Amino acid sequence: MTPHNELRLLPWSGPDGKPCYLSTDDSSSYVSRLANNTEAIQLDLAADLVAHALEALNEERTDPDELRRLTADLTDALKDTLRVATSRGHRLQTPGILGRDGDDGPRLPAAAFG
Helix, strand or coil: CCCCCCCEEEEEECHHHCEEEECCCCCCCHHHHHHHHHHHHHHHHHHHHHHHHHHHHHCCCCCHHHHHHHHHHHHHHHHHHHHHHHHHHHHCCCCCCCCCCCCCCCCCCHHHHC
16 A cells, blocks of 8 residues: 555535545545545536537527526536546656655656657
């Protein structure tokens, strides 16, 4: 098991909309599994909303109220998706990339960038 060194940003907010974090070394704990399931549901809902938005954009006439609701729903889904991406990004183990200890990893020659 990988040693625990980061708090996990959970896919829900606490009181007053503040972020919630989990500190555990057990990725199969009840709260970890609940967070994984919640993230999966949030991402599925976001995908469904994108499909619905594409359909609405392809229609010649879409009710303005429906577009406003869709925009609000897409905004909420985007916020959830960004939270999932942030949480998962923090949990990635990326050796060789600039870390907190000052290790800036491998260096690429300028030619590698074209």
